[in-house]
Amino acid sequence: MGEFRIVRKTASERKVIHRMAKHLAEPRWMVYPTAKRSEQALVRLGVTAYELLGGVARHERHQTWGRAVLKAREPLIDQRAFRSAVVFREYVTDDARLVLANLRDAAAQGAVVLNHCRVVDLRGDPKASAVQATCNLTRRNVTIGAGAIVNASGPWVDPVRRMEGPVDDRLILSKGVHLTLASDRLPVNNTVTMPMPDGRTLFVVRRGEATYVGTTDTLVDRDPEVWPSITDEDVDYILRAVERTFDVASIEPSEVQAAWAGLRPLIADGENNPGEISRKDEIWVGERGMITVAGGKLTGYRLMAEKVAETIRANAPVSVGTSPRESGYLPGGEFDGEVGDLAAHISQQHNLGIHTAHRLASLYGSEYDDILSLGRDPICPGSKIIDGEIVWAIEYEGAATLEDVFYRRTRAAWYEPNACELLQPMASIMAQHTGWSPERVEQEIAATSAVFRSELSFQAA
Ligand SMILES: Cc1cc2nc3c(=O)[nH]c(=O)nc-3n(C[C@H](O)[C@H](O)[C@H](O)COP(=O)(O)OP(=O)(O)OC[C@H]3O[C@@H](n4cnc5c(N)ncnc54)[C@H](O)[C@@H]3O)c2cc1C
DSSP states (O other): OHHHHHHHHHHHHHHHHHHHOTTTEEEEEEEEEESSHHHHHHHHHHHHHHHHHHTOOGGGSOEEEOHHHHHHHOTTBOTTTOSEEEEEEEEEEOHHHHHHHHHHHHHHTTOOOOSSEEEEEEEOSSSOOEEEEEETTTOOEEEEEOSSOEEOOGGGHHHHHGGGSOOOOOEEEEEEEEEEEEGGGSOOSSEEEEEOTTSOEEEEEEETTEEEEEOOOEEEOSOOOSSOOOOHHHHHHHHHHHHHHBOOOOOOGGGOOEEEEEEEEEEOOSOOSGGGSOOOEEEEEOTTSOEEEEEOOGGGHHHHHHHHHHHHHHHSSOOOOSSOOSSSOOTTOOOSSOHHHHHHHHHHHHTOOHHHHHHHHHHHGGGHHHHHHHOOSBSSTTOSOBHHHHHHHHHHSOOOSHHIIIIIISOHHHHSTTGGGGHHHHHHHHHHHHOOOHHHHHHHHHHHHHHHHHHTGGGGO
16 A cells, blocks of 8 residues: 555656756656566556656556557567557656756855765764765865754664664665667667566666666665666666567677666565565654655655655754745746657757756756857867857856866766766866866876776776
């Protein structure tokens, strides 16, 4: 029953996020290929239940494609293995940019937001009334007093809880790996799901000139890391899934353009199969009063925030609002139509190539104009990334390192071809705006390309 509630709430929340920021939660048709009629019936049953629970509008409800339609619309799907498909509406979310949009929105409402600042200890006894934090860039320490302290550190929730004193771990971490290929190596027209014999489902998603594929789901028995390593097994699992689903020549690990791994913070429930562990969220109040929020789904973040606010009201001497704003837009979210319409408008109005325009629309939404006013020259010949984006990232999105710009602001690392060639021009523009010395520029490039290479270290074998 609890799982139904999670599905219902997250399904309807996705629509709210899409209303607030259409560019960050983009509706796409998701193609689920099926081999047999019985399988098709089962998938339709699940999708129908999901649509009813989530209140999906009639025109957005699923379709079934027979063999001829499947062949016409997704010709690459192996027609010998799959005779039909169930096609349903899903939202593709840009997680890092959704977080940024919320942080900027919070700052606009008066919040003070710190980047690269790590909480290292709690202050106050018996109740914690401040955190001690260290700036990872300057190494300066600060003590920040607070009426309520909320620990929302994802996979790091348990290490932060231990700052209150000895506690048992409550999280279990599951690694998810994605691989990026050139889109012409796997040219899908829609988002395609790949049902696996072990019961998992992987996704193939087109994004500009890239197609990314993922994800794995394997338990990790060690401390959380920002960049968990990607093994040959992870890569093999994903590439074999592609071969099972598509009629394509075997893809070699050396063809992978970029890769990344993340850790899902799941609440331990005694289940050992990561796919079976509930994606529920929970809130715990620690001995010294710190409120921890853990688990959950990204798209359920507003509901989790609401529960955190209720817990603060019940436990701490501070006043907080009653619920997240229902109406209004996140920064960049206010425009007519969908991302494709906005991209066409930008391309026409500003005489830009459609790929550059589409990038601007999907990353920045209605703020594209501000970016263009900061600079509209490609950062290097042939690039779709323009110099205004780098300036914007520094001035308005708190980017402080090349890694911030390359990975979490422009998303170039994962979705642009020959991404490492963009590091030098990006770093030069950053240097002009921040006064970085030539040595600092070299350090930033070396550090960021080391991260990029380490994610692809499976190619060295
Ligand atoms: C591969 C993969 C696929 C996923 N797919 C989906 C999906 O399809 N749909 C969905 O809804 N969810 C999905 N998720 C889950 C979703 O990404 C997570 O639920 C979500 O990111 C959790 O958000 P969070 O803010 O709690 O944690 P995070 O996003 O991990 O953020 C935690 C933050 O806390 C910071 N931090 C850690 N320690 C400290 C400290 N001491 N001081 C200060 N800051 C600290 C970290 O630097 C980090 O920025 C997926 C996750 C993974 C890994």
